[in-house]
Amino acid sequence: MNDTVDVPGLMIYAMASEIKNFDTVLHGVSSPLPVLAMSVARNTHAPDMGYISGAEGVDPVVDRIYPSSFDTRQNRNAVAYFGLHEAFDLAQRGELDVMFLGAAQIDRYGNTNLSVIGDIDRPKIQLPGGAASAFLMPITPKVVIWITRHSNRVFVDKVDFVTGQGYNNRSEEYKKNEVVVVSNLGVMNFKNPDRAMQIQSYHPGHTVDEIKEKTGFDVRVVPDVAETPVPGPEVIDFINNIDPDGVRWTEFR
Amino acid sequence: MKKVLTSLEEAAKFVKDGDLVTTGGATFHRAPMELVRELVRQGKKNLNLVDREPALDFDLLIGAGCVAKIRAGMLAFEVFGLAPNFRKKSEAGEIITKEGACQPIIAGFRAAAMGLPSLPVKGMLGSDLLEISEVIGGYKQVEDPFTGEKMIAVRAIEPDVAVIHVQKADEYGNIRIEGPVYEDVIKAKAAKVVVVTAEELIPTSEFRKMPEATTLPHFIVDAVVESQKGAYPCSCFNYYDADYDHIKDYLKAAAEDQFKEYLNNYVYGRKTDE
Numbered sequence: 248m249n250d251t252v253d254v255p256g257l258m259i260y261a262m263a264s265e266i267k268n269f270d271t272v273l274h275g276v277s278s279p280l281p282v283l284a285m286s287v288a289r290n291t292h293a294p295d296m297g298y299i300s301g302a303e304g305v306d307p308v309v310d311r312i313y314p315s316s317f318d319t320r321q322n323r324n325a326v327a328y329f330g331l332h333e334a335f336d337l338a339q340r341g342e343l344d345v346m347f348l349g350a351a352q353i354d355r356y357g358n359t360n361l362s363v364i365g366d367i368d369r370p371k372i373q374l375p376g377g378a379a380s381a382f383l384m385p386i387t388p389k390v391v392i393w394i395t396r397h398s399n400r401v402f403v404d405k406v407d408f409v410t411g412q413g414y415n416n417r418s419e420e421y422k423k424n425e426v427v428v429v430s431n432l433g434v435m436n437f438k439n440p441d442r443a444m445q446i447q448s449y450h451p452g453h454t455v456d457e458i459k460e461k462t463g464f465d466v467r468v469v470p471d472v473a474e475t476p477v478p479g480p481e482v483i484d485f486i487n488n489i490d491p492d493g494v495r496w497t498e499f500r
Numbered sequence: 501m502k503k504v505l506t507s508l509e510e511a512a513k514f515v516k517d518g519d520l521v522t523t524g525g526a527t528f529h530r531a532p533m534e535l536v537r538e539l540v541r542q543g544k545k546n547l548n549l550v551d552r553e554p555a556l557d558f559d560l561l562i563g564a565g566c567v568a569k570i571r572a573g574m575l576a577f578e579v580f581g582l583a584p585n586f587r588k589k590s591e592a593g594e595i596i597t598k599e600g601a602c603q604p605i606i607a608g609f610r611a612a613a614m615g616l617p618s619l620p621v622k623g624m625l626g627s628d629l630l631e632i633s634e635v636i637g638g639y640k641q642v643e644d645p646f647t648g649e650k651m652i653a654v655r656a657i658e659p660d661v662a663v664i665h666v667q668k669a670d671e672y673g674n675i676r677i678e679g680p681v682y683e684d685v686i687k688a689k690a691a692k693v694v695v696v697t698a699e700e701l702i703p704t705s706e707f708r709k710m711p712e713a714t715t716l717p718h719f720i721v722d723a724v725v726e727s728q729k730g731a732y733p734c735s736c737f738n739y740y741d742a743d744y745d746h747i748k749d750y751l752k753a754a755a756e757d758q759f760k761e762y763l764n765n766y767v768y769g770r771k772t773d774e
Binding site: 304314315316318319320322331332338362367373375378380381382383385386409411416418494497498 | 576
């Protein structure tokens, strides 16, 4: 493994590879990794993607990222503004191809919790809220969940609260949409008839056994499980140039 | 009719105790912070706040004891983490939190803006959010009369007051927002009363030169007051960037039980004309 490739770099590269050329992609709030992944994708294999910033700029040249993913400096050289309500209209039409979402907890069917730990009426921990999760999770063709702290407190048997809908909480129509989970240990998908989480790849320096051990349910493993592809030095340089302050590390601390 | 006011103090009086209030902007950008600080100085009580993705504005009002209820898609401080006063008071049961989701909240504003009692949205089904929101009568499952598609109807959200900070306004209430607009146009049309703070008051003749740049015409707006750096420490596009160091100081004050000192230094200790 290239010594200069760190965990955010691996995750960003894995997230970027979920974007196809010509996809229309949106990122939300508090999303340094998605912003960097979208920028990497557009500068490598997806030059024709439609890039909608949570800050409302379309196809901006992101030359630097800031602690707020809505910072208007991330809209530089945008070709247009496209408001969130317009992006949501697109999503309802099935024309928003990829969305990136977070999770404080996730279970085997991909249900996510961003609402509360404990009871909803008197929470032990009041989480920030799911933002667009409950709306976009079922209806978006591909949702990429990024999780920076893979442990059995995050990958749980049962989420305390279903904010974003996993496959067992969806209508048949929406079961065809894909969910991909990119964590600090590996990449997981749900591409099996039961729509249950399975390990697709493990990051360099980690193993399938480690991921299984740090997952609070019996996670499956794809037969051809492999090491997660490592980005080349040009991708790492690109990320370092946009994020010289290391905003991408905040979620790992 | 001229709607320009001479002080933030007058402008803040449009907000009454117990009102349903929304604010313009999103997270740390173009939030009406100066007007929010004036609401705190006037000791508003039992406010019912609603917005898609608020941050510092709502957390400050919560920390100052102005808020009874909150409905938001997400209330957090971006990469800095959880909103400290929101978290504290919600966990202590001192405020009622009814989490919404961004799209239904926007749809609620849109319904009110269009003069409709409700608006259907896709998604949402299967989320536990529906159960908590049904408690407050926000959503109901419906079937489209033509296709039979199951959707969620969101009840119109008609704020008593929308408080919006903009770049430019004239004395009649024509306003120009530069850069991202967020849901500010929808919120203004949805609200019963619209209070605008503006970085600059400019002559009406400037609006007449370029009407396509006008974000909202005067009849939507009820009051206008000039407020330079009115979004600080949040950003105001074309005027100033967000002051992340100040926001970190706010978090530090809240974490170290120094929030009263923060309020004394940055809110109570300052008169509006300073």
